[in-house]
Amino acid sequence: MQIPFLDLKRMDEELKDALKSKFTEMLDQGNFSGGPEVNLFESQISNFLKSPFSIACANGTDALELALRALEIGVGDEVIVPAMTWVSTAEVVVMVGAKPVFWDTDEDGLLAENWEKAITSNTKAVIPVHLFGKMVDMVSLMETARKHNLFVIEDGAQSFGSFQNGQAAGTFGNIGCLSFYPTKNLGALGEAGMCMTTSARLNERMRLLLNHGQQVRDEHELVGRNSRIDSVQAGFLNVFFEKFELFQTQRKNFASMYLEGLSGIDGLQLPISILEENHNAHLFVIQTSRRDELKLFLREKGIGTALHYPNILPDMKPFQSAGNFSNARKLSNQGLSIPLNPWMKEQEIEYVVKAIQDFFT
């Protein structure tokens, strides 16, 4: 059996047909920048996540950068970032001229407690990342941030559809950022992202920043850029969104099969709370000190896996920083993402479970 980590060619024919029809419809309508699909996409996301302002943009990295710019974070400012995340979270801080200050994660890769110890007189913001789809405890984080007068930008790139006591990831902080990169739970057929906020002022500012500083064509109120969402991607996302809940059920079913089949194996740590509402089952990351050996073993059995992520940010050339990042480093050395996506079959999950069981016995 060959089980790729993720193969988007596998999406079902019915869905492919719906996407093709949407493209044909859009070709006939001739709207390729802005337009009804973008408006529909923003309003569907606003309703689903109960986000008053949802601002679609070109990708998740831009969403984070727009958030920082909207909050006027720049030269001389510091922003607290977890040591283990996708590079974008720290990259954007440097792009706006500020300094990322890294703090360790907990065992699951979420910003570890006591992060306020990293606060200095220059700290302006903190970026919690809902890594692998699991949410940071936002009630406690918001309380600490408020106490220290810090902005909160949630990196919800991996957590679309995760909720904490009914409130969506990305709607707790001043600004929440989403990515619709094709591999995400809600993914486009290309690049797309979004900023969310409850503030009318930030909404207006981000909309200006992503459209050359203009609200009305040729009337430039500030220096911005082009980070508008591709309308065709908004159209595709509207098609995918119709299936979102179904795909989530599928992911949760498979995650539950993994948990059942892999529990009780000595030396194997399973993800925590992946079946709960505060986790969207984006990635199923197992941890073992024999990670590299297991990865090879699974490859020989035809099973694709991935590393999220093989290097922690403070060790990377552009960000070199000293500090105690032992949890993040351990997760980076021991974590292995096994295939979990709605295009899989139950027999494939069973095959992966059996292979991992064989490896450990």
Ligand SMILES: Cc1ncc(COP(=O)(O)O)c(C=O)c1O
């Ligand atoms: C945690 C995290 N932050 C930011 C991003 C950036 O999103 P994008 O790839 O859409 O720029 C991603 C996704 O790739 C991500 O996983």
